[in-house]
Amino acid sequence: MQMMEKKLLLGAEAVAQGALDAGISGVYAYPGTPSTEITEYIQQSRHAVQPTVRSAWATNEKTAYEAALGMSYAGKRCLVCMKHVGLNVAADAFMNSAITGVQGGLVLVVADDPSMHSSQNEQDSRFYGRFAMIPILEPANQQEAYEMARYGFDLSEEVALPVMLRITTRLSHSRAVVTPTAPRPQNGLNPTTDKNRWILLPANARKNYRGLLDKQEQLQQIAEQSSFNSEIAGEGKRAVIAFGIACNYAMEVITSHGLDIPLLKISQYPLPKKIMKRFAEQYNDILIAEEGYPIQEELLRGFFGDKRFRGRLDGTLPPAGELSPALLKKALLGSMQQSNDTRHDIKPMTVNPQTESHLLVAPRPPMLCKGCSHRDLFEAINRVMTDYPAQHVFGDIGCYTLGALPPYSTISSCVDMGASITMAKGAADAGLRPALCVIGDSTFTHSGITGLLDAVNDRSSLTVVISDNGTTAMTGGQDSAGTGRFFDICRGVGVEEAHIRTIVPLKKNLERNLAVIREELAYEGVSVIIAQRECIHIRKTKKADC
Amino acid sequence: MHKDIIIAGVGGQGILTIAAIIDLAAMQLGLQVKQAEVHGMSQRGGAVESHLRISSNVIWSDLIPLGRADLILSLEPMEALRHLPFLSPEGLIVTATEPQGDIVGYPSVDALNDAIAAAAPHLLVDASTLAAAAGSSKSFNLVMLGAASPYLGIDNHELEKAITTYFAPKGENIVATNLKAFRLGAAQQRLKTTTR
Numbered sequence: 001m002q003m004m005e006k007k008l009l010l011g012a013e014a015v016a017q018g019a020l021d022a023g024i025s026g027v028y029a030y031p032g033t034p035s036t037e038i039t040e041y042i043q044q045s046r047h048a049v050q051p052t053v054r055s056a057w058a059t060n061e062k063t064a065y066e067a068a069l070g071m072s073y074a075g076k077r078c079l080v081c082m083k084h085v086g087l088n089v090a091a092d093a094f095m096n097s098a099i100t101g102v103q104g105g106l107v108l109v110v111a112d113d114p115s116m117h118s119s120q121n122e123q124d125s126r127f128y129g130r131f132a133m134i135p136i137l138e139p140a141n142q143q144e145a146y147e148m149a150r151y152g153f154d155l156s157e158e159v160a161l162p163v164m165l166r167i168t169t170r171l172s173h174s175r176a177v178v179t180p181t182a183p184r185p186q187n188g189l190n191p192t193t194d195k196n197r198w199i200l201l202p203a204n205a206r207k208n209y210r211g212l213l214d215k216q217e218q219l220q221q222i223a224e225q226s227s228f229n230s231e232i233a234g235e236g237k238r239a240v241i242a243f244g245i246a247c248n249y250a251m252e253v254i255t256s257h258g259l260d261i262p263l264l265k266i267s268q269y270p271l272p273k274k275i276m277k278r279f280a281e282q283y284n285d286i287l288i289a290e291e292g293y294p295i296q297e298e299l300l301r302g303f304f305g306d307k308r309f310r311g312r313l314d315g316t317l318p319p320a321g322e323l324s325p326a327l328l329k330k331a332l333l334g335s336m337q338q339s340n341d342t343r344h345d346i347k348p349m350t351v352n353p354q355t356e357s358h359l360l361v362a363p364r365p366p367m368l369c370k371g372c373s374h375r376d377l378f379e380a381i382n383r384v385m386t387d388y389p390a391q392h393v394f395g396d397i398g399c400y401t402l403g404a405l406p407p408y409s410t411i412s413s414c415v416d417m418g419a420s421i422t423m424a425k426g427a428a429d430a431g432l433r434p435a436l437c438v439i440g441d442s443t444f445t446h447s448g449i450t451g452l453l454d455a456v457n458d459r460s461s462l463t464v465v466i467s468d469n470g471t472t473a474m475t476g477g478q479d480s481a482g483t484g485r486f487f488d489i490c491r492g493v494g495v496e497e498a499h500i501r502t503i504v505p506l507k508k509n510l511e512r513n514l515a516v517i518r519e520e521l522a523y524e525g526v527s528v529i530i531a532q533r534e535c536i537h538i539r540k541t542k543k544a545d546c
Numbered sequence: 547m548h549k550d551i552i553i554a555g556v557g558g559q560g561i562l563t564i565a566a567i568i569d570l571a572a573m574q575l576g577l578q579v580k581q582a583e584v585h586g587m588s589q590r591g592g593a594v595e596s597h598l599r600i601s602s603n604v605i606w607s608d609l610i611p612l613g614r615a616d617l618i619l620s621l622e623p624m625e626a627l628r629h630l631p632f633l634s635p636e637g638l639i640v641t642a643t644e645p646q647g648d649i650v651g652y653p654s655v656d657a658l659n660d661a662i663a664a665a666a667p668h669l670l671v672d673a674s675t676l677a678a679a680a681g682s683s684k685s686f687n688l689v690m691l692g693a694a695s696p697y698l699g700i701d702n703h704e705l706e707k708a709i710t711t712y713f714a715p716k717g718e719n720i721v722a723t724n725l726k727a728f729r730l731g732a733a734q735q736r737l738k739t740t741t742r
Contacts, residue, residue: 008573010583033585117584174582174597174608175565177573245608252607325611360661361628362651364556366592399590476585 002182011171012037018149025076026054028064031475032083033118035111061086075190105153115322124292138244234262246289373533376505394437396420418447435462499527555621560687571708685727692731
């Protein structure tokens, strides 16, 4: 295979380069940490790729997934990327795409965020992969991320199913040297001729689902032969089964402490049962290390709890959060002491003794930037809300979620994309006054419009503030789907024109803004206040470009 | 050759630029590199760090294990202390002295300096003054890269080549300013021993 020039790439970028070299014709995605850099890399490469790869941002993960499925239907290879909670939004399309199957290769990259560095939960997408009964690839390093992105498209076309490539924050946001291989040309236009496969009427769907079940044996065989699943031999009596990036932490401890512990690395699912069985039969003490939920551990233990397996379920590793070398060290060296294994001279790594200086360190939580429009908006809302005994402001996902923290402490809720409007509606229906919510421009187009339509249809009494800074700021300033059209969108949905107000959140406008917010809170019906001022980062970028 | 380096500071200080330049130099030397960085919500004025590992051998973990870092290179004094549990007993601290202290509970400068001095051999750098002398306050991070340069295991010549490559798209003047900042930093070689 022809090796190309080495590149220093983030895990996310390695995935993107792999997909480009696999001959994708498009990428569809909605930004979300830690998945954003995949699409950004392709957008920046688009001029270098011939023929070009379509790469503009989608309105949400569901529209992205469906568009990707359409490109696959037409016979071309397509990448679709999202963060773990984005897959909840796309889940309807995702689950059913396993029933239709694919024409051109379709790889879903989903980036999980264990420890919730930038997320509301740490759900493990491998559950979804298992749920949909499709192959899952879980790279341990950047080179593997590249190779799996390439291989994923071949696999997808071979088994005619979407393939999930699951990465986590640590791999996505860590750089290493990657050696790419020669690019493959894009597929030609080749729409499917098998309509029944794509029309999920019950009669067809039953047949397709049977086909999906029948494919499981083949997927299993492929995983048994996968070069991504490998064994690192050892003579020790205890062993590790490590999944994806967890393999790195186990190997870090094994190599730096000179331990003799055999390790089975699994990076391709469904679980290769024969390999697992052959390995596990040799040992009575096996640590299961997986980044995310103890999905495989639970399967291996079984309902009656096979005691040979240790991991997150018995407290050898913590039940939640990201793994680390320290956690694997504790799991591997701790258990060694437990089993009185004295064959190795273990000198635990000493931590710098001066850790009491650590107590001086004050937390430095993220905060709204100096000069941010959200600051002036929250100040105005806080002033108005002092008029009322009950001060509930429903919030949403974005930079403005930081309005929940001091000094503003404005926001009372943050659950999922778009929930500010619908929760405010429900609270209004329950009788809460005022029912006020704040949603960003990109979040509004992502999942807020349908909720607003519900409110209009139900004549609920609520006030929606769309904090429109003209960009998807939290993830670094990607294009926002509704920029310049919020008035029209709200009017189109049915909000009365007189109650669609626009304000500019600046100190000098404070008195006027207070008056507008007060008027709309007093109105019994659906009102929208568009608080419009550009994100200061976008302003800076524009100035720099001039 | 193996170096584990934690680069620390506050969002917007140019930590990732420092990391990118060291990465580039290391890659040119044919070394293995792993460099974990922070993106997303934490970048909004929060504490930001990068775990940078360079080695002539395979590097497994993207994260540096506790107690193993050879160097904490910090662009802010309190942030140097935040990562102390990662520092090896033989490790060093190179930090800028200017606090980014607009937060609740920020300690006194004296307490900070005492804690740094007690923690490890250290080099305190007045990077703002040196960056101004180099011609741009933005070159603050390059001053700090220069100050840390004797402890990175990479020749200054290689680092300067990487700086030139990195800033070349921004023009000759930017390259010159950053090289000057790097050299001013590199001249600050007055490592102080740990006080007990």
